[in-house]
Amino acid sequence: MSELTTIARPYAKAAFDFAVEQAATDKSAVEKWTEMLNFAAEVVKDDAMKELLTSSLSANKLADTVISICGEQLNQYGQNLIRLMAENKRLTVLPAVLSEFQSYVEEHQATAEVDVVSAQPLSEAQRKKIITAMEKRLARKVKLNCSTDSTLIAGAIIRTDDFVIDGSSRGQLNRLASELQL
Structure with a gap:
């Protein structure tokens, strides 16, 4: 690639x-x-x-x-x-x-696309909160692409080019399982 x-x-x-x-x-x-x-x-x-x-x-x-x-x-x-x-x-x-x-x-428009996959549809307040936090973190305007995935159980996964924030219950359970196996 x-x-x-x-x-x-x-x-x-x-x-x-x-x-x-x-x-x-x-x-x-x-x-x-x-x-x-x-x-x-x-x-x-x-x-x-x-x-x-x-x-x-x-x-x-x-x-x-x-x-x-x-x-x-x-x-x-x-x-x-x-x-x-x-x-x-x-x-x-x-x-x-x-x-x-x-x-x-x-880059020219100083925008970043951020994908949010959540267990439930996000409210407008949640969207605004994510946009504000990501704009602060990325230091640029954010365009939010939201989708739902019922297999997440609860929470959300936030992705952009540079990183992933996995705040889903499934992700937390996977991390817990990995810790317990050590």
């Missing part, structure tokens, strides 16, 4: 820098780039497309095929990125480019 990240990073950085530059005149440029990359990444994830990308077609044919499938979803700059990646035989890493691009966007 780290190899894909290494390959994807320069493309994502270039696209992000260009999007930020465009944002001076078009406030939605970063969002447009996110949408373009997301759509193109979904196209190359398709099984039939994966076969095509690993075939012996020329770079121009591959780029034209991806661009024609994406249609109006790609502007001229998005098409240029597809052509460049096709020339370098890197179209298969588009999903990783999207992931890296989103990381740059989050």
Whole structure:
């Protein structure tokens, strides 16, 4: 996976820098780039497309095929990125480019996505309390993604890129069992 990240990073950085530059005149440029990359990444994830990308077609044919499938979803700059990646035989890493691009966007916007899995749906007060605590801990704005899992018994698991806080009853029971076995 780290190899894909290494390959994807320069493309994502270039696209992000260009999007930020465009944002001076078009406030939605970063969002447009996110949408373009997301759509193109979904196209190359398709099984039939994966076969095509690993075939012996020329770079121009591959780029034209991806661009024609994406249609109006790609502007001229998005098409240029597809052509460049096709020339370098890197179209298969588009999903990783999207992931890296989103990381740059989050860093630029100083936001972090935090996943909260709880045994019961969270109340608005609980959500606000988690957001406040995580913003303080991460020193940035937090976007909360909440879901429920009845197997947790009680409590919640909070995840972000850097760490996990397991405050679930299941997690506490597992830690207790590990301690007792020592």
